[in-house]
Amino acid sequence: VGSRITVLASRLAFRGACSSPSLTALTSSIAMPPKASAAGKTTQQGLGAFLQKGVKMVDHIKVDVPKASAENGGKSAAGTRTSGRKRTTKAEADAKAAAKAAKKPKKAGPSRDAERRCWSAGKKIVCGVDEAGRGPLAGPVVAAACVFPEDLVIDAINDSKQMTEEEREEVYEELMANDQVIKSVCVIDHERIDEINILEATMQAMTKSVEGLSTRADWVLIDGNRIPPPLVDRAEAIVKGDAKSVCIAAASVLAKVTRDRMMLKIHDEFPAYGFDRHKGYGVGAHMDAIHKHGPCPYHRKTFAPMKYMPGGSAYDGA
Template sequence: MTEPDFSFEQAALALGHSRIAGVDEVGRGPLAGPVVAAAVVLDAARIPAGLNDSKKLSLARRDALYEQIMAGADVCIAQASVAEIDAHNILRASHIAMVRAIAGLSAPPCHVLIDGNLVPRGLALSCEPIVKGDARSLSIAAASIVAKVWRDRHMVDLAQQFPGYGWDANAGYPTVAHRSALAALGVTPHHRRSFKPVHNILYQD
């Protein structure tokens, strides 16, 4: 398996782009919680060793890299709420979170590397969608780590307020335990009503 490298960033630098951001989101699949995006502009002289797609890293490794990225890069984390997911759809909400993360950086990037095959609507910047970008670009890999660690920690916090659903372990994804709890305990304000398992419980009559 190849690991992410800096080739996409170097190609953009060669075209005269001086400030390149990697962007990724996490949380499209869960039944509960927001969708979270991160935008990261790495300092080429301070790139943490071992950056990779967050799904390929252990919890301890993600946490360690998160701290290094936050300390050495320009980072913004943004989210789209459950209400926004239900009002639009999960893809549109993911893109809203991405646009917010890019807008929240300390200065606008010249070029944006985006995980996926689509550019978010309304993004008036030089953009490059990269399929499986979190496994190919170091900047996107960094964004994937930041978004996942932040969202997982957020779901641990929500699990304290709404015990029983196992969000501290499943991060809101539709595990067997989560779906059983949903049937037994009902729907919380953090559940996505537009998602079928939640919708079906609300409207089972």
């Protein structure tokens, strides 16, 4: 053919909320940020035992790009070839990517449409509900309920899964500092989850978070496709609601940050499992740690692989 084409491939509880001794000790060490009063003193208020400003958070990992050498095509540290055809520098590539992103229409975030529909139907107090922690192999499931004032605007609010950890923390602090935002959080611990199953635990957490609001909600918007039985007469389920409704998105941030902070406290107690990175989800490193060290007291015994290990719900002694 005259020339060879080389293809380069690169791979590059509700007894649970406060009943378990382990969770009680954990949550009692995480207090909500104190709020200054008019007299200059600080008071503890709001969600109580499991919210604290200043819990150690994970730093973003920075990766240093190695300097180019003769072996990688004669590129310099700046990203250009020292000889031959000129290549685009990293700075130029970044600027080009930023300009392209600026031209791309931004995906619309959650709106107030669902709430406005409820308001126009005479339902004045509308709350959003979401949960965090159904899928992980360890730790609690957390649900939050949030009534978001009609005239309040927090542009950064989005589905918590679409936000960075830093963005979630900032929105969380803003929500917690605003007395107009009515909020409630319920935690169901791992022991209660094992007793009643994760679905029932989630339904209980959602119900208790709504019941914990200081003002009774006229209507409840719930993320997902299920409504807890006690709320069925005054609630609706919205699939992907955290990406559609502002009050659900706000609840998703409250639930996610609350649980993440609790998992960081668990990590301090059991660092070998890497809870600070995966928050209890079944990623490869977590599975390896479980098989190497066995489950810790916060692992869910009815979840695989723990349920097949000594002490697990399906362990047969083999």
